[in-house]
Amino acid sequence: MDCSRxxxxxxxxxxCLSSWATAPALxxxxxxxRRPGWVTGKMSGAEALVETLIQEGTECVFGxxxxxxxxxxxxxxAKRLPYLLVTHEFSAATMADGCARxxxxxxxxxxxxxxxxxxxxxxxxxxxxxxxPLVCVVGDVANGRRNHAFQxxxxxxxxLLRTVTKQVFAAQNxxxxxxxxxxxxxxxxAGEPGPVGVVxxxxxxxxxxxxxxxxxxxxxxxxxxxxxxxxxxxxxxRRCRVGxxxxxxxxxxxxxLVRAAEILQAPVATSMAGKGxxxxxHPLGVGWGYGPQGTRTAESTFREVDLVLALxxxxxxVSTGFYSLPRHRQLVHVDINADNIGRIMATTVGVxxxxxxxxxxxxxxxxxxxxxxxxxxxxxxxxxxxxEARANSSVAIDGCVDPLAFLLALRRATAPDSLAxxxxxxxxxxAAETFxxxxxxxxxxxxxxxxxxxxxxxALGAQRVYPGRQVVTVTGDGCFLLSMAEISTAARExxxxxxxxLDDQAYQYMQQLQxxxxxxxxxxxxxxxxxxxxxxxxxxxxxxxxxxxxLDERLQGILEHxxxxxxxxxVDYRRRPVRWLNAAKSxxxxxxxxxxxxxxxARIGSRALDMRPFxx
Numbered sequence: 001m002d003c004s005r006x007x008x009x010x011x012x013x014x015x016c017l018s019s020w021a022t023a024p025a026l027x028x029x030x031x032x033x034r035r036p037g038w039v040t041g042k043m044s045g046a047e048a049l050v051e052t053l054i055q056e057g058t059e060c061v062f063g064x065x066x067x068x069x070x071x072x073x074x075x076x077x078a079k080r081l082p083y084l085l086v087t088h089e090f091s092a093a094t095m096a097d098g099c100a101r102x103x104x105x106x107x108x109x110x111x112x113x114x115x116x117x118x119x120x121x122x123x124x125x126x127x128x129x130x131x132x133p134l135v136c137v138v139g140d141v142a143n144g145r146r147n148h149a150f151q152x153x154x155x156x157x158x159x160l161l162r163t164v165t166k167q168v169f170a171a172q173n174x175x176x177x178x179x180x181x182x183x184x185x186x187x188x189x190a191g192e193p194g195p196v197g198v199v200x201x202x203x204x205x206x207x208x209x210x211x212x213x214x215x216x217x218x219x220x221x222x223x224x225x226x227x228x229x230x231x232x233x234x235x236x237x238r239r240c241r242v243g244x245x246x247x248x249x250x251x252x253x254x255x256x257l258v259r260a261a262e263i264l265q266a267p268v269a270t271s272m273a274g275k276g277x278x279x280x281x282h283p284l285g286v287g288w289g290y291g292p293q294g295t296r297t298a299e300s301t302f303r304e305v306d307l308v309l310a311l312x313x314x315x316x317x318v319s320t321g322f323y324s325l326p327r328h329r330q331l332v333h334v335d336i337n338a339d340n341i342g343r344i345m346a347t348t349v350g351v352x353x354x355x356x357x358x359x360x361x362x363x364x365x366x367x368x369x370x371x372x373x374x375x376x377x378x379x380x381x382x383x384x385x386x387x388e389a390r391a392n393s394s395v396a397i398d399g400c401v402d403p404l405a406f407l408l409a410l411r412r413a414t415a416p417d418s419l420a421x422x423x424x425x426x427x428x429x430x431a432a433e434t435f436x437x438x439x440x441x442x443x444x445x446x447x448x449x450x451x452x453x454x455x456x457x458x459a460l461g462a463q464r465v466y467p468g469r470q471v472v473t474v475t476g477d478g479c480f481l482l483s484m485a486e487i488s489t490a491a492r493e494x495x496x497x498x499x500x501x502l503d504d505q506a507y508q509y510m511q512q513l514q515x516x517x518x519x520x521x522x523x524x525x526x527x528x529x530x531x532x533x534x535x536x537x538x539x540x541x542x543x544x545x546x547x548x549x550x551l552d553e554r555l556q557g558i559l560e561h562x563x564x565x566x567x568x569x570x571v572d573y574r575r576r577p578v579r580w581l582n583a584a585k586s587x588x589x590x591x592x593x594x595x596x597x598x599x600x601x602a603r604i605g606s607r608a609l610d611m612r613p614f615x616x
Contacts, residue, residue: 037215045174046075046205049137051179052213054081058108058463061137062086062095066112068139068153068202073110084464084493086457087485093123094454094483095120095461096134101444102250102419102462106133106188113139114153117160124449125164125193129448130273131314133188134195135181136161143172143201161197168197174204179214182358190219192249192337221354222336228258228361231332233348234307235264236368238329242266245290247319249336249355250277250313254440256359258282263362265371266309267381269298271319272432273447279438283378284506285313286385288432293321293583295433297384304377306330307348312355314514315344316448321583334358351391392434400570401545403502404430409551410500411435412470415557417442418470419462423455425476426509426573427502429580453482456499460486463495470559471496477503477526484534490564491539497564499540501531502571513575517600519607519614531568543570 039051049072053061061083065073076083085094089111096107107127110119117138127134138161141151161168168185169180177200184196235242242264250257250270254277261268261284269276269290278285287295290302302308307330314335317323325343333341334351341350351358362369395402409431414420416438421429422445437443444462446454459473480501490497507524514521535542541561545554545568558565592600 039178039211039213042208042210044071044075044208045177046071046172047079048174048211048213049177049181049200049205050075050079050081052178053108053137054079055215056135056182057105059082059103059105060099060461061108061110062099062461062464063092063110064089064112064116066116066139068141069110069205070110070565071202071205072137072139072200076110076369080596082464083110084460086489088483089487090123090451090453090487091457091460093120093127093134093136094451094457095464096136097123097127097130097132097454098421098444098458098461099465100127100132100134101458102441103465103475104441106135106193107136107461108137110137111139112153113141113157114155116153117155117157121160121164122441122449123454123457124161124195126168126446126449126451126454128164129316130446131193132195133182133193134349135188136165136195136197137181138197138199140170140199140201142203144203157199157577158197159313162200164195165197166194168199171201171204172198174207174209175211177204178345182213182216186216186219190223192335192340219511221357222338223353223357226353227349228353228358229350231309231334231358232362232365232369233328234332234349234411235309235362238371241304241306243290243302243308243328243347244268244278245271245308245313246274246277247271247311247313248273248277250274251312251440253356253359254278256356260359260362263366263370264309265374265377267298267301267305267377269294271313271316271447272428272445273319275432275443276440280436281438282539283381286381287436289319289321291321291325291583292586293429293580295322296388296579297381300384301377301381302326302328307332310334310345311358312336313339314448318450320344321580322587324583324587358512359499361444368461390522395548396575397572398548400547400572401551402548402576403427403571403573404576405548406500406502406545406551406569406571407431407435410474413552413555414472415470418472419459419466420444420460421459421471421473423473423475423479424450424452424509424580424588425474425479425502426512426578427476429578430576431474433579452479455479456483457486457489459497459499460490460495463490463497464493467495470498471557472483472498472500472559474500474502476508477501477505477529478507478509478515481526487534487538487540487564487566493563496562498558498561499564499566501566501568503529503531503568504571504573508573512578516585517604519604519610523616525616531566535566538566540564540566542566542568544570546570 028273092109096109100107188196286298310333330348333347338352455473463471
């Protein structure tokens with residue numbers, strides 16, 4: 001049948017009108033515009049925000065609902081985005097942190113303005129200083145014509161967030177919400193990772209409009225080819241003995257790191273945050289640190305090194321034992337953040353590059369760098385590890401639990417892929433030395449903000465997104481006081497984290513800093529807690545370990561329990577030297593002026609005559 005031009009136009013017009021008429025119905029059924037990663041169709045601001053979180057791959061949102069965000073939480077339920085109610089907003093930030101560290105993807109928290117935000121700042125700050133990607137969705141008071149004076153929680157949310165984030169995206173109208181969230185995810189992952197804020201006034205969550213928001217391209221990875229060439233020329237010199245210092249920036253390039261070490265025949269030490277990037281059972285793995293604060297194996301082995309290749313590491317105060325690392329003849333520092341290069345250690349060549357890109361350049365030209373297996377080096381490392389393990393396994397404390405013996409027993413009892421979270425206690429340094437890990441993203445502690453109470457909620461965040469993994473947390477009794485209420489979350493949600501509290505009724509960390517300097521302690525003695533009663537009140541199982549002979553059997557039973565367990569471990573730290581503390585003290589003394597040293601010594605001399613020092 002022949003059709004005239006007019007007939008064709010009629011048919012096309014009718015089809016367009018039919019499509020236009022049915023589009024709302026199709027959109028309502030989710031059948032229109034559902035391109036992967038896109039947020040399309042008419043919806044409220046809350047629905048668009050949640051849909052964007054889903055499209056960005058959010059596994060769980062941590063937080064507490066409030067008046068300004070109830071619409072958002074209801075949308076999470078409607079769209080089946082997993083969420084977890086916490087007991088305190090510090091925990092919301094820290095759970096998101098634990099989720100991010102264990103998965104490598106941005107963790108998400110959702111909190112109300114005012115006290116919700118201020119409660120979370122310590123946790124967000126930890127993520128900022130530790131280079132952990134977070135997206136912090138914060139409510140705000142109403143804007144526009146609804147912006148009445150003296151609304152509740154009328155703090156400047158964006159200004160508060162800017163102090164602890166890479167950037168803040170504040171939505172001014174409902175149409176900006178998806179773009180703000182997408183930009184936050186992109187920036188959280190870009191360059192040196194970190195937290196990013198999104199502020200949304202509550203009236204925008206109930207406003208509605210049509211959206212058509214697509215994914216953003218990932219930020220390009222930096223790479224400086226000229227600096228890289230200079231660095232690679234140094235590494236190609238086969239007479240130069242190379243040692244690798246690996247930080248958190250290596251965590252997603254573990255395989256490339258191992259291959260590079262084998263090609264260069266380079267021993268690998270890690271920063272505290274980088275622990276796990278290099279398998280510690282590898283013949284070239286020497287543990288954490290390479291100075292007096294780290295493992296003895298690393299310290300001894302790096303004395304033989306001419307050139308240190310520092311990869312994705314900041315040389316921060318905690319990881320370096322108050323900047324006590326030795327200087328080497330040459331240092332090549334590779335980091336994704338140019339501002340981190342050369343800040344602490346004098347650098348021969350600084351390379352502004354993603355670690356994976358730099359290692360890719362090295363591996364692509366393997367014959368240029370390849371060295372024969374150094375059996376002598378391997379034998380020396382093996383002997384040093386053996387001697388160090390023998391020294392660490394000797395029990396120094398009886399009558400209660402030797403904390404180092406506990407950590408060694410916990411390592412023996414836990415699965416190779418277990419997730420271990422260690423709090424801001426003296427034990428974090430022993431754990432860094434002796435809790436050997438052979439897989440990336442399995443050992444975690446708060447490194448650069450040192451927020452007490454971090455490990456309990458962080459472990460819960462990881463357990464929430466890894467329900468089948470074994471998760472343990474080691475905290476001190478002082479840290480436990482700051483976040484112990486979160487154990488109720490473990491009970492409510494059946495999260496089988498195993499909580500170990502090292503109990504000596506004191507802030508032992510502070511006591512060991514105060515005693516040598518002041519010959520007394522101040523504000524360090526804690527109350528004796530009824531841990532069994534706490535466990536009963538929280539609704540979790542309870543165990544206690546009071547002497548070394550109980551360690552293996554009790555730990556096995558605790559880890560086999562299918563729910564959360566609170567365990568009190570009665571410890572005594574006083575007869576166990578801490579290499580990190582000794583290194584930090586020695587370095588600190590070097591920084592004092594002669595006048596300051598005289599004043600310190602005079603005070604110690606006068607107090608030495610007091611036979612009854614007052615401690616509290």
